[in-house]
Every structure is written in C-alpha cells, then in structure tokens.
Amino acid sequence: MRILFIGCVVYSKVILEHLLNENYEIVGVLTKDDTGFNADYFDISSIALKNNIPFLKTKNVNEEHILSWVKSLNADVTYCFGWNSLIGSDFISLIPRGVIGYHPASLPQNRGRHPIIWALVLGLKETASTFFMIGEGADDGDIVSQNKIPILEEDSSATLYDKLIESSKSQVIMFTNQLIDNSLVPIKQDHSASNVWRKRSKVDGKIDFRMSSRSIYNLVRALTKPYPGATVVSDGNEFVVWKVSIAETSLVNLEPGKVLAANENKYLVKCGLSTDAVLIEEHDFSNNISVGSYFI
Structure with missing residues (x-):
C-alpha cells in the first residue's frame, strides 16, 4: 500500500512516525512552512528527510505543480492528518483508494473548526477519534474508523490531544491493514444528525x-x-491564564472580577453566580495583582 502523507502539526508527526515504525510504505510527504495558524505546528519534512522520502511544501495542495508531483508518486491512498484547507476533486481523482482525513469529534456531529477546543468549552463528556473519506464537502465523507473518547473533569486540551493520538495510532494500523486486504467498509454519515462548529x-x-x-x-x-x-x-x-480551579466564596455581595485573595502568585477571583469563584493557579501576569482590584 503506497501512502502519500499530508500534515503540518504535532499529531501529523506522531502518526507519520508510527506508520514508518510499523514499516508501512510512505512514498511522499506534503507539508508547509509555519504560517502562525497552527499553535501545534510541526514541520514533518524533517521526518521525510531522515527517511529519504520525497516531500514538497505548499499552502495549497490543489496547485498544478503539486498535482503533477502527486501523479508521479503513484500513491494508492492519501492520508491527510492535520491540514487546514480543503482538498479538491482534481487531487482526489489522482488517488485510486481515495483520501482519508481525520477529525477529532463524533461525526456526523461537530463538524467544522476547533473540535478539541469546542468540546472542552462546551463541557462535553465524550468526543471521538474519527477517520473519514475526504470528498468535496467538509468532514462529511464516509467514516473509516471511529473510537469514542471519554472527556474527564480533569482533562485539558493537552491531555485530550494525547488521548486522541493514542487512539489514532491503533486505528490507523487497523484500517491500513483493511485497505491492504480489501476488507475496509466505510460507513455513510447521517447528514441529518450533523452540526458545524464555527471558527473561534x-x-x-x-x-x-x-x-x-x-x-x-x-x-x-x-x-x-x-x-x-x-x-x-x-x-x-x-x-494569559493557563490554569484555574473552581472555588467558592461566602462573599455574595461582591461584583464579578474582583480579586478576593492573593497567595503565592495565585489569585481568588469572584465569578458571576452568588458564591462562585475561581482560583487562578497558572498565568503570565507580569505585575502584581492586588487584592481588591478587578479583572474586567
């Protein structure tokens, strides 16, 4: 199975290295230079160089010179894991077994942007690690593999990211082997059950x-x-605030945003509900925040 690999984030790095460690054939790599868009950016061309794999860098995989290069690789399948722009029909038509993408959400629900962030912001108790066939739409292709991932109270974006990676590593081996022995049967999405998360x-x-x-x-x-x-x-x-914990206060007549206490560079701050407060535990405050001052 000749695999063309596309990606530009830490997730891409881990899965590409995993495939190589398991001795799958990667015939080409597409990545890009850091544009500042991806906070978890990683230049996977370094992995291609180390393993003598042909690679190109581009912001747009649909450009003519990219399509010519892709055609020359004779890839059976493309894995697009960690890419933030759409892949056009001309590209897809060059790949006999299609293009498989990744979305860390419970497709058909929660298509769209920033799925890890929105899942945590909304307080969801579960998400999913989902691989799907890429078509002309966004996140709406047939599902290749999906594992449900519980979200615990103590999970953060970093721990959830790691959970998704660990699930993906076993999933990608399973469906790659199914591609090889022609046993893969993708499942159509129920589009009536879908929603799309916006860009934050x-x-x-x-x-x-x-x-x-x-x-x-x-x-x-x-x-x-x-x-x-x-x-x-x-x-x-x-x-910037990196970590808070939920707290309480008996001072119900104080306004939201007031600093109630400060100790060892941690700050107790009044919130919106009557006894609500948070303790700011990790931050980048460059000056002392005094008790009685306000965050507004």
Whole structure:
C-alpha cells in the first residue's frame, strides 16, 4: 500500500512516525512552512528527510505543480492528518483508494473548526477519534474508523490531544491493514444528525468573570497549551491564564472580577453566580495583582 502523507502539526508527526515504525510504505510527504495558524505546528519534512522520502511544501495542495508531483508518486491512498484547507476533486481523482482525513469529534456531529477546543468549552463528556473519506464537502465523507473518547473533569486540551493520538495510532494500523486486504467498509454519515462548529475568534478566548466558575474552568482548560491560552485584562493590560480551579466564596455581595485573595502568585477571583469563584493557579501576569482590584 503506497501512502502519500499530508500534515503540518504535532499529531501529523506522531502518526507519520508510527506508520514508518510499523514499516508501512510512505512514498511522499506534503507539508508547509509555519504560517502562525497552527499553535501545534510541526514541520514533518524533517521526518521525510531522515527517511529519504520525497516531500514538497505548499499552502495549497490543489496547485498544478503539486498535482503533477502527486501523479508521479503513484500513491494508492492519501492520508491527510492535520491540514487546514480543503482538498479538491482534481487531487482526489489522482488517488485510486481515495483520501482519508481525520477529525477529532463524533461525526456526523461537530463538524467544522476547533473540535478539541469546542468540546472542552462546551463541557462535553465524550468526543471521538474519527477517520473519514475526504470528498468535496467538509468532514462529511464516509467514516473509516471511529473510537469514542471519554472527556474527564480533569482533562485539558493537552491531555485530550494525547488521548486522541493514542487512539489514532491503533486505528490507523487497523484500517491500513483493511485497505491492504480489501476488507475496509466505510460507513455513510447521517447528514441529518450533523452540526458545524464555527471558527473561534480572539474574543472567544477572553474570560468574562460574569460567567460561572464552571464556564471559566472549561474555557481555560480548552485553550491551555498547546493552544494560545485564555486571556484576562487588568488595568488595561492583557494577560494569559493557563490554569484555574473552581472555588467558592461566602462573599455574595461582591461584583464579578474582583480579586478576593492573593497567595503565592495565585489569585481568588469572584465569578458571576452568588458564591462562585475561581482560583487562578497558572498565568503570565507580569505585575502584581492586588487584592481588591478587578479583572474586567
């Protein structure tokens, strides 16, 4: 099975290395230079160089010179794992067994952007590691493999990312072997059950202390590393918060955003509900935040 591999993030790196370690034939690699778009960017051309695999870098796999190069590889299948632009029909037509993509969500539900972040922001208890056949639509092709992944209270974007990788490593071996022995039977998605998550913006990462402590906890754990972090504003300065825990206070008559206590560089802050508070445990505050001041 001759595999062309496309990707540009840490997830891509891990799965490509896993396939190579298991002695599958990678005949080409497509990746890109860092554009600042992917917080978890990784240049997988270094892996291609190490293993003497032909590679090209491009922002658009649908360009004519890329299509000519892809045709010359005679790949049986393409794995596109960790790529943020659509693959056109001209590219797909060059690959006899099709293009398989990856989406860390419970397709047909939760198509679209930032699936790890939105799952945590929304407080979902479960997501999925899903491989699917790429067509002209976004995340709507037949499902090749899907494993449900529980989301625990203590999970963050980093721990959920790791869970998805571990599941993917076994899944990709299983369906690659099924491709080899012609036993793979993809399952059509129920499009009537689908929804599409939107692209998040900078404002989506701002902590509003009128929110509940639970909502703030979910936002912070969703945006922690490898992502850019949730933000707060104090005295006109923006700072990043990496970790909070849910707390309580008996001071029900105080406004959201007020700093109630400070100890060992940790800050207890009033939230939106009557006894709600969060303890800011990890952050990048560059100046002292005084008790009685406000995050607004």
